[in-house]
Amino acid sequence: MAKDPVFYIDGEFVLSQEAKISVFDHGLLYGDGIFEGIRIYSGVVFKLDAHLDRLYRSARAMWLTIPLEKAEMKAAVLETLRRNGYQDSYIRLLVTRGKGDLGVNPKKCPKASVVIINVQVEPMHGHGKADGITTIISSIRRQAPDSTSHEIKSLNYLNSVLATIEANRQGVDDAIILDQRGFVAEATGTTLVAVWDGALYAPPLTASILDSITRRFVLEMAEDLGYPVHERDMTPFQLLMAEEVFLCGTMGEITPVRSINDQEIGSKTPGPITEQLIAEYQNRRKDPKNGTPIS
Structure with a gap:
C-alpha cells in the first residue's frame, strides 16, 4: 500500500488524510490566492529559487502578505520533501488569502495560509x-x-x-x-x-x-x-x-x-x-x- 504523504499546513506537518483548511478560506471561496507547481527529479528540486521568486512577485502584485520569508519558505519545501523521501515527485505550493468571512473583502482575512502538497504524479499528456x-x-x-x-x-x-x-x-x-x-x-x-x-x-x-x-x-x-x-x-x-x-x-x-x-x-x-x-x-x-x- 502506498504511504500517506506528509503535507505542510501553516507551520505544521500533517498526513494528507488529516490535512484540513477552513471552509471560510478565501482561496476556497473566491480563488483568492497563488500557487506554484514544482518538479523534483532524482532528489533535485528543479528551479526552486525561480519558482519562489515568481511566487513572491505574484503575492506582491495582489497585495498578499506571505507569512514566511523566502528562506523560510524554501526550508519548509525542502523539509516536506525530506519527510516524504520521494526522489521524483511534484510540489504544489499554495498561499491563500486565509480565513475570512463570506464577503470578498481581504481586510477580513488577518493572515494568509501556506499549504505545501507533495505527491508522486504522472506527467501531464504523458501519452x-x-x-x-x-x-x-x-x-x-x-x-x-x-x-x-x-x-x-x-x-x-x-x-x-x-x-x-x-x-x-x-x-x-x-x-x-x-x-x-x-x-x-x-x-x-x-x-x-x-x-x-x-x-x-x-x-x-x-x-x-x-x-x-x-x-x-x-x-x-x-x-x-x-x-x-x-x-x-x-x-x-x-x-x-x-x-x-x-x-x-x-x-x-x-x-x-x-x-x-x-x-x-x-x-x-x-x-x-x-x-x-x-x-x-x-x-x-x-x-x-x-x-x-x-x-
Whole structure:
C-alpha cells in the first residue's frame, strides 16, 4: 500500500488524510490566492529559487502578505520533501488569502495560509510524448492584461477550465487559447512554441500568458543548441502553418502537438527540433546546477 504523504499546513506537518483548511478560506471561496507547481527529479528540486521568486512577485502584485520569508519558505519545501523521501515527485505550493468571512473583502482575512502538497504524479499528456497530442483553438479567450493578469499565477483557473471542457467535448487532448486581440496566447496549463525554418517562435509575455519558468528554460536551452529564438505575436494561421509545435510547462515538460483543429502539424511528430529539445531537457533537468538538492 502506498504511504500517506506528509503535507505542510501553516507551520505544521500533517498526513494528507488529516490535512484540513477552513471552509471560510478565501482561496476556497473566491480563488483568492497563488500557487506554484514544482518538479523534483532524482532528489533535485528543479528551479526552486525561480519558482519562489515568481511566487513572491505574484503575492506582491495582489497585495498578499506571505507569512514566511523566502528562506523560510524554501526550508519548509525542502523539509516536506525530506519527510516524504520521494526522489521524483511534484510540489504544489499554495498561499491563500486565509480565513475570512463570506464577503470578498481581504481586510477580513488577518493572515494568509501556506499549504505545501507533495505527491508522486504522472506527467501531464504523458501519452503524447511519443506521438504528440491533439488540440483545438478554443472559443474561450484569455483575459485582457488590464483585467485578471496571467502574469500572476493565481488560483483562479476558470478561464482554462472552460477551455478544457471545450476540448473534452470535442474529444481532443488540450485547447490552445487566443488573447483578446486574436493572437495565440497559450494552452490551458502550458505555454506554446512553434518552429519555422529552423527557428523557434513563442508568443510574447504581452499576449496574456504566464511568465513560464519552463518556457524560459526551454528557450534558453534552444539558444544554447544554436537555434534562433523569437518572441513575437503569432496568428492562428501562422500556428497552423508551423513545421513543429510543442507545449511546455512544469507538469508536461515538452509535449509535441500532433494536430490543431484536426489539421496535422508538420510531416512528423515529434519533429526533429522538438525531439532534440526533449532529449536535452531530460539531460538537464536532473543537473544540480538547475535546481536545489533535497539533502
